[in-house]
Amino acid sequence: xxxxxxxxxxxxxxxxxxxxxxxxxxxxxxxxxxxxxxxxxxxxxxxxxxxxxxxxxxxxxxxxxxxxxxxxxxxxxxxxxxxxxxxxxxxxxxxxxxxxxxxxxxxxxxxxxxxxxxxxxxxxxxxxxxxxxxxxxxxxxxxxxxxxxxxxxxxxxxxxxxxxxxxxxxxxxxxxxxxxxxxxxxxxxxxxxxxxxxxxxxxxxxxxxxxxxxxxxxxxxxxxxxxxxxxxxxxxxxxxxxxxxxxxxxxxxxxxxxxxxxxxxxxxxxxxxxxxxxxxxxxxxxxxxxxxxxxxxxxxxxxxxxxxxxxxxxx
Numbered sequence: 572x573x574x575x576x577x578x579x580x581x582x583x584x585x586x587x588x589x590x591x592x593x594x595x596x597x598x599x600x601x602x603x604x605x606x607x608x609x610x611x612x613x614x615x616x617x618x619x620x621x622x623x624x625x626x627x628x629x630x631x632x633x634x635x636x637x638x639x640x641x642x643x644x645x646x647x648x649x650x651x652x653x654x655x656x657x658x659x660x661x662x663x664x665x666x667x668x669x670x671x672x673x674x675x676x677x678x679x680x681x682x683x684x685x686x687x688x689x690x691x692x693x694x695x696x697x698x699x700x701x702x703x704x705x706x707x708x709x710x711x712x713x714x715x716x717x718x719x720x721x722x723x724x725x726x727x728x729x730x731x732x733x734x735x736x737x738x739x740x741x742x743x744x745x746x747x748x749x750x751x752x753x754x755x756x757x758x759x760x761x762x763x764x765x766x767x768x769x770x771x772x773x774x775x776x777x778x779x780x781x782x783x784x785x786x787x788x789x790x791x792x793x794x795x796x797x798x799x800x801x802x803x804x805x806x807x808x809x810x811x812x813x814x815x816x817x818x819x820x821x822x823x824x825x826x827x828x829x830x831x832x833x834x835x836x837x838x839x840x841x842x843x844x845x846x847x848x849x850x851x852x853x854x855x856x857x858x859x860x861x862x863x864x865x866x867x868x869x870x871x872x873x874x875x876x877x878x879x880x881x882x883x884x885x886x
Contacts (some may be wrong), residue, residue, distance in 0.1 A: 588614065589626040591639065595694075598643035603650060613698045625697045627765040632690075635759075642690055646698070649691035656829035660874070666833045671801050675749065678832040685752035688831075693728040701860045701878045705823060706730070708858045709794070712882050714819050716740050719789025722747070722813065724779050724806070725796040729757030732792075736761070736769045741790060744772040751776050780805055787815040794880075797824040798833045807850035814885045820852065823880035827870065839871050840879060847883065856882040 596614065600607035617625070629639060659667050668674050678684060695702045709731060719741055726732040726746040736744050748754050754776045761769050775782060791810050797803040807822075814820060826837045837843050840859060847854060860878040861870040870877045 587619075587622070589622065591626050591629045591633070592622065594639045595629060595643060598640050599646055602643055602647045606650060610698050613700055613703070616700055616703060617697060621697060621703070624766070628693070628760075631763045631765045637690070642694065645687045645690035646694045647691070648684075648687045649695060652831045653829075656831055656833075660827075660829035664874075666829050666836055668832060668834050669801075671799075671834060674799065674832040674834060679750040679753075682752050685750055686756075689728040689753060689756050693730050696730055700863070704860055705794075705858070705878055705880055706734075708880060709792075709821060709823075710734060710738060712819075712821065712856065713739055714790065717789060717819065718742055719815065720745065720786055721790040722784075722788040722792070724791070724793040724810070725749075725753075725799075726757045726774075727753050727795075729753075729760035731794055732757055732772075733761050733766060733769070735790075735792065736772065737767055739790070742771065744769075745775065745788075746772070747775040747777055747779050747782060749776070749778060780809055784813055788813050788818060789815050790819040790821075792821045794821070794823045795825065797822070798828070798830075798835050798837065801834055803835055804846060804850055807846065807852060811851055811885045816885070818885060820883035820885070821880065822852075822883055823878070826877040826879060827874045828876040828878075838874070840867060840877070843879060847881070851886040852883045853886045854881050855884050 592614065596607070596610050599610050629642065632642065633639065656667060668677075678688065696706055697703065713735060715738070717740060721735055721739060721741040721744045723732045723735065723744075723746045725748050727748065732744070732746045746754075746757060748757070754774050758774055760766075761772065791814055793806065793810065797806060800806060810820060824837060824843065825833075826839065826843070844854065858880045859867055861867045862875045862877070865873075865875065867877060869875070
């Protein structure tokens with residue numbers, strides 16, 4: 572199925588854009604005028620279902636006491652930190668953080684920062700075109716009608732986890748994350764009632780490598796995790812151990828994409844493909860999205876960001 576990203580699905584200023592989203596755009600523009608046109612153009616790419624999801628998300632958190640201005644602040648945290656880390660990366664040729672312990676102390680176990688980080692990050696699912704494309708690809712590839720157990724490693728804000736429950740048919744769903752803030756936000760999103768009612772799930776605040784799982788899984792998702800760990804090969808081997816024969820495995824990560832908590836630097840598509848081969852995971856399908864207007868080769872040569880996702884199978 573070919574995705575539709577034509578630039579005029581819902582033109583900015585159209586009555587079809589819900590007022591809550593127009594208010595969010597305005598709030599982001601007040602904080603960072605340079606983002607106004609980018610955000611408006613991004614909103615114009617969204618289809619009706621995506622606009623509806625974003626509106627429900629904003630309205631739910633308003634009821635929870637998180638104002639639209641606060642959500643805009645959270646988005647600005649992501650934009651500000653991404654720019655700062657890009658400057659550092661361009662100067663030093665490496666990510667700022669080098670250890671998971673440092674990332675835990677400054678990010679994952681810092682509730683105040685994690686709250687802003689997670690809310691800002693979920694907004695990028697609608698305001699950054701490559702993130703929109705990745706979310707669409709995930710839903711396109713997610714098996715329909717498959718039984719068994721679903722596992723998500725690092726659900727973060729809960730967007731993919733909850734959408735897997737909305738669109739999948741697995742008997743049970745589990746999510747595991749090192750951050751208590753992430754687990755709480757995922758639980759809140761799943762239980763908010765704005766997107767359906769779900770009860771066949773469990774969430775664990777735990778170290779994925781140390782946790783004692785009691786089953787194999789017919790579907791395993793790990794989105795944007797490998798760049799956050801010191802030894803990604805250990806995560807991939809553990810995934811293979813937990814995958815049942817013929818399991819659906821979805822993995823996404825980034826190349827040359829500095830963020831405050833990114834540790835492991837992938838510098839090319841080839842380096843990720845080698846790692847997958849070494850850990851005995853076979854590539855069934857892939858989506859590679861370079862920075863806007865550039866080729867993959869240009870991004871690798873200029874050390875600019877590339878988003879990449881795979882559908883994998885255990886060998």
